[in-house]
Amino acid sequence: MAYRFNLDGQPVALDIRHRVPRLGLAIDDVVADVTEVPAEGAAFELVVDGRVRRGWRCIVGQDIHVRLDGRSYVVRRTDLDFAEGGGGAAGNDIRSDMPGTTIALHVAVGDAVEEGQRLLTIESMKLQMTIAAHRAGRIAALHVEANATFERGAVLVSLAPAEGE
Amino acid sequence: MPFSTVLVANRGEIACRIIRTLKAQGIASVAVYHHEDRNAPHVALADRAVELTGAVPVQAYLDAAQIIAAAQATGAQALHPGYGFLSENAGFAEAVAAAGIVFIGPDAEVIRLMGDKIRSRRFAAEHGVPIAPSVILGDDLEAAMAQARDIGFPLLIKASAGGGGKGMKIVRAEAELADSITTATAEARRYFGDGRVYAERLIERPRHIEVQVLGDGEGRVLHLYDRECSLQRRYQKIVEEAPAPGLPEGLRAEICAAAVRLAGAARYRNAGTVEFILTPQGDFYFLEMNTRLQVEHPVTELILGLDLVALQLRVAGGEGLGLAQEDLKPHGHAIECRICAEEPGRDFRPATGRIGVLRLPAGEGVRFDGGIREGQAVTPAFDSMLAKLVAFGATRDEAAARLAAALDQMVLLGVPTNADYLGRILRHDAFLAGRLHTGFLGDHAGDLAAPAPDAGTAAAVLAAAALAQPDFRNVAFGVPPLHAAIGHWRN
Numbered sequence: 001m002a003y004r005f006n007l008d009g010q011p012v013a014l015d016i017r018h019r020v021p022r023l024g025l026a027i028d029d030v031v032a033d034v035t036e037v038p039a040e041g042a043a044f045e046l047v048v049d050g051r052v053r054r055g056w057r058c059i060v061g062q063d064i065h066v067r068l069d070g071r072s073y074v075v076r077r078t079d080l081d082f083a084e085g086g087g088g089a090a091g092n093d094i095r096s097d098m099p100g101t102t103i104a105l106h107v108a109v110g111d112a113v114e115e116g117q118r119l120l121t122i123e124s125m126k127l128q129m130t131i132a133a134h135r136a137g138r139i140a141a142l143h144v145e146a147n148a149t150f151e152r153g154a155v156l157v158s159l160a161p162a163e164g165e
Numbered sequence: 166m167p168f169s170t171v172l173v174a175n176r177g178e179i180a181c182r183i184i185r186t187l188k189a190q191g192i193a194s195v196a197v198y199h200h201e202d203r204n205a206p207h208v209a210l211a212d213r214a215v216e217l218t219g220a221v222p223v224q225a226y227l228d229a230a231q232i233i234a235a236a237q238a239t240g241a242q243a244l245h246p247g248y249g250f251l252s253e254n255a256g257f258a259e260a261v262a263a264a265g266i267v268f269i270g271p272d273a274e275v276i277r278l279m280g281d282k283i284r285s286r287r288f289a290a291e292h293g294v295p296i297a298p299s300v301i302l303g304d305d306l307e308a309a310m311a312q313a314r315d316i317g318f319p320l321l322i323k324a325s326a327g328g329g330g331k332g333m334k335i336v337r338a339e340a341e342l343a344d345s346i347t348t349a350t351a352e353a354r355r356y357f358g359d360g361r362v363y364a365e366r367l368i369e370r371p372r373h374i375e376v377q378v379l380g381d382g383e384g385r386v387l388h389l390y391d392r393e394c395s396l397q398r399r400y401q402k403i404v405e406e407a408p409a410p411g412l413p414e415g416l417r418a419e420i421c422a423a424a425v426r427l428a429g430a431a432r433y434r435n436a437g438t439v440e441f442i443l444t445p446q447g448d449f450y451f452l453e454m455n456t457r458l459q460v461e462h463p464v465t466e467l468i469l470g471l472d473l474v475a476l477q478l479r480v481a482g483g484e485g486l487g488l489a490q491e492d493l494k495p496h497g498h499a500i501e502c503r504i505c506a507e508e509p510g511r512d513f514r515p516a517t518g519r520i521g522v523l524r525l526p527a528g529e530g531v532r533f534d535g536g537i538r539e540g541q542a543v544t545p546a547f548d549s550m551l552a553k554l555v556a557f558g559a560t561r562d563e564a565a566a567r568l569a570a571a572l573d574q575m576v577l578l579g580v581p582t583n584a585d586y587l588g589r590i591l592r593h594d595a596f597l598a599g600r601l602h603t604g605f606l607g608d609h610a611g612d613l614a615a616p617a618p619d620a621g622t623a624a625a626v627l628a629a630a631a632l633a634q635p636d637f638r639n640v641a642f643g644v645p646p647l648h649a650a651i652g653h654w655r656n
Contacts, residue, residue: 003637005627008510008615014627016641023641025628032624036632042522042578044629053625057633058521060579064630065521068622070573071585071615075630098517099545124515124545128352152517 004079011078061152092140094131094157100124102144102156111139119157120144131156167482168192168243168267172236173211175247176226177536178552179458180207183245186474195239197232199225201546206536213239222546226250229257233264243267243481245474249548252457253280269481271434271456272382278431279454282325283363289451292430294423297442297450299365301325302346310342313364322346324353325361330400332356335367370602371442373397374409374449376424377465379476381486382434388421389465389473390495394440395601396590398513403583403606404590405461406500407468410561410599413447420449427454435480436462436473445602460503460553463534467499467557498564501555502587504577506543509586510615515549518542518580526571530557530564533575543580551582561599565591589613 003014018024023034037045037052045054055068064075103121107113113133120131137159144156171187172195173180180196184207187194196211199222208214215235219225226232227250236244244261246252252270255277261268270276279285286296300316302309313320313336322345324332332353334345346362354360377389393409394402409417424439431454438459440452462473479487506516520541525533535552543551554571558564569591572584590596593612595605606613618626631637 003631005630007618007623007627007630010617012623012627014631019641025624025631027620027624027627030620030624032621032628034624034628034632044632046625046628046632048621048625048628051621051625053622053629055625055629056522056524056576056578057629058578059633060518060521063518064633065518065578065580066626066629067522067576067578068626068629070588071618072578072582073618073626073630074581075626077630077634097511098515129514 002079003077006076006078008073008075092137092159092161093155094119094134094159096122096131096150096152096154096156098124099150099152101149102146103128105142105144105146107139107142107157109139109142113137113139113159122156133157133159135159166190166192166478166484168241168478170195170239170241171269171478172197172232172239172241172244172266173207173247174226174232174244175250175252176202176205176207177547178534178550179247179249179460179536181210181536182534183247183474184210186472186478189472190475190478192478195235195241197226197235201544204538205541206538215239223250229254229260233260233266236261236266237264241266243269243478245269245477246457248455248457248460253455255280267481269435269477271380271431271437275431275433276456279437279456280326282323282327282453283361285454286451288431289427292426294427294451295449297365297368299363301361301363306343306346309346309364313342313346314339316364316366319367319369321365321367322349322362323365324349324357324359325363326357326359327353330397332362333400368442368444368450370445370604371395372409372602373402373440373452374412374420374443375438375440375459376421377459377462377473378424378428378433378437378439379473379480379486379488380428380431380433380435380437381480382432384429384432385486386425386428386433387486387488387490387493388425389469389471389493391417391420392438392461392464393601394461395603396596396605397603398509398606402461403503403505404500404587405464405502406498406561406564407464408495408498410498410601416443416447416449423449423451427451436477442603460550461501463532463553463555464499464501467530467532467555468495468497469493497557497559498561499555499557500561500564500568500591501553502568502572502591503550503583504552504554504575504587505549505583506551506580507549507583508581509583509613513583515545516581517544520551520577521579522576523578524574524576526554526574528556528567528571528574530567531555531571532557533571537577551577551580554587562597565597585615586613589615 015026017026035047039045057066066073118130140160141158170193184194194211196214201222217225251257255273258268258273319337322334373394380386392407394405396404438455441449443449532555556568572588
C-alpha cells in the first residue's frame with residue numbers, strides 16, 4: 001500500500017518496496033535503501049543509500065517534526081485523514097489552519113462569492129487575518145459566529161457544490 | 166541596593182532575563198503566572214511565584230490589581246514590568262507607585278506623553294527633534310479622507326495609541342483609503358481602546374534606527390548608542406543589531422544627540438528607546454519613544470559590556486546613573502534574531518504546537534535568551550516570540566557567522582519556527598553588505614524562501630518521519646512467519 005505524506009506542504013507518496021536485505025522505501029517511485037541505527041530519545045540515525053543521516057524528530061498532533069542538517073521539516077501523514085485536509089480549503093469546506101477567534105463575518109448564508117473574496121476576519125496570536133474564498137460559489141453554511149473561538153482544522157465556511165459537480 | 170525583593174510582572178524570556186540579573190545582584194525575585202504557565206521556566210527560576218487568575222491567560226498578566234496585591238503580599242519593594250503587557254500603561258505605573266512600590270521605569274506622566282503618538286510627536290517637534298509630515302485624522306470619514314489626500318500617496322494610517330504595527334495600514338491609492346481608515350480605526354479601538362488615527366507620508370525604503378537612552382529623572386540622560394532594527398515582517402522586528410552598520414559617524418552622533426535631547430526634555434527616568442526612521446537621503450525623523458526595556462536590548466549590552474536591567478535597578482533605587490557618557494565605549498558588533506512560532510513560507514502565519522525537542526546552541530559570543538522548555542505547549546494565547554538568539558563578534562561578519570552557526574546548531578522541534586529563515590537572512594549577500602531597509606524581507610522574499618531539499622535529504626526526512634509511526638514500523642519491521650523461519654534477516 002502507498003502511504004501518503006506532505007513534506008513542507010508538498011504531497012509525497014511513500015511505499016515499502018522490499019524489507020530485505022534492507023528496507024527499501026519508494027518515494028515517488030525512487031527507491032532508497034534505509035537502515036535504522038538505534039539512537040537515544042528524540043535523536044534518530046539512519047543510513048540512507050549508504051549515507052549516515054543523524055537528526056532529531058518528534059510528533060506533535062498530526063505532524064512529525066524532523067531536524068536534519070541544520071534545517072527543520074514538517075511532515076504530515078495524509079493517508080489517515082478522513083477529512084479533506086488539516087487546513088486551508090479543499091472541495092466545499094474552508095478550514096482554519098490554526099486555532100483562533102472570529103472577529104467579523106463578511107458574508108451571509110446564500111451569498112454568492114467570487115474567488116478571493118473575503119469571507120471572515122479571524123484573529124490568532126494577536127494577528128488579524130482574512131479568510132478568503134478559494135473559488136467562486138454560494139455560501140452554504142457558516143459554522144462560526146462572530147467572537148467564537150475555534151480549533152485548528154475546524155470547518156469555518158462551507159460553499160455550495162459548484163455547478164456541474 | 167535598596168531593594169531586597171522585586172516582582173517581575175511578565176512571563177517568558179523577558180521574565181527569565183530579569184530574574185537572572187536579580188539573582189546576580191542577590192535580590193529575591195517574585196514571578197507571577199497564569200495557571201497555563203504554572204510549569205513555565207520563569208516560575209521555576211524565581212524565588213517565589215504568585216498565581217494570577219484570569220479568564221484567558223493574557224488577562225491575568227494585564228490585571229494590575231492582582232499584580233500589585235502579589236507585590237504587597239510578597240513584600241516586594243519594586244516591580245519590573247518587562248516589555249509588553251502593562252509596561253507602558255501609565256495607570257499601572259501610577260497604581261504601583263500609589264501602593265508604595267517602586268515602578269522600574271519612567272514616571273506615569275512620561276509614559277502617557279510618549280504613549281500618545283500625536284502628543285509625543287508634537288513634543289519632539291517642540292524640542293527640535295525632526296518629525297515626518299503628518300496629520301491627525303478627524304472622526305468624520307469624508308473629512309479624514311480629504312486630510313489624508315493632502316499628505317499624498319503612498320501614506321501610512323497609524324493608531325495614535327498604537328505600536329507593534331497594530332492598527333497600521335499602508336495606503337497606496339485613493340481606492341484603498343476609505344477601507345484603510347475604517348479598519349485602522351476599528352483595530353485601534355480594539356487593541357488600544359482609543360480609535361484616534363493619523364496619516365503620515367510613507368517613506369519608501371527607510372531604515373529603522375533607534376537609540377537606547379538611560380535617564381536619571383532629573384534631566385541627565387545618557388545615550389547607549391544606536392541599534393538597527395530595519396528587518397521587519399508584519400511591522401515587527403525580527404533581526405536587530407548594534408551598531409547600525411555603515412552609518413556615517415556624524416549622522417550617528419546627530420541621531421544619538423536628538424534622542425538625548427528628547428529624553429532630557431521629558432526628564433526621562435530609567436531605560437527607554439527613541440525610534441527614528443532614516444531615509445535613503447540621510448534625513449531622520451522621530452517615530453516614537455518606547456518607555457521600557459526593549460526586546461532587542463541585548464545587542465546594546467553586548468557592545469557596551471553592560472547589564473541594562475542592573476542599570477534599571479540602580480536608577481530605580483535612586484542611586485543615579487553611575488556612568489558618564491565618556492565611559493560608554495562600544496566595541497565589536499552584536500546581532501539578535503527573534504525566534505518565533507510562525508511559518509515564513511506562509512506569510513509568517515503564527516503556528517502552534519508543543520516543544521518536543523529543545524537543544525540550545527553554544528559557542529563563543531553566543532547568548533540565548535529564552536523562557537521555553539521541552540513539553541511546553543505553544544498556544545495562541547501569547548505572542549509568538551519564543552526566544553532570542555544573540556551573537557557578538559569583533560566584526561559584523563563574525564557576529565553574523567556566529568549567529569548563523571548557532572541557529573544551525575539549535576534544535577527546536579514541535580512547532581514550526583522561523584529559525585531556518587533567520588539563518589538564510591544572516592547569510593544573504595545584501596544583509597552581509599549592510600544594504601538594509603524595512604522592505605528588505607519583501608524585496609528578497611524569493612532568495613529567502615526555503616529551497617526544496619535534495620532528493621537524498623527528502624528521502625531521509627521522510628524515512629525518519631515514517632519510522633516514527635507505529636503502524637508503519639509494524640509493516641516495515643514486523644516479522645512475518647515465513648521470513649522469521651528463514652533467519653535473522655533483521656540483523
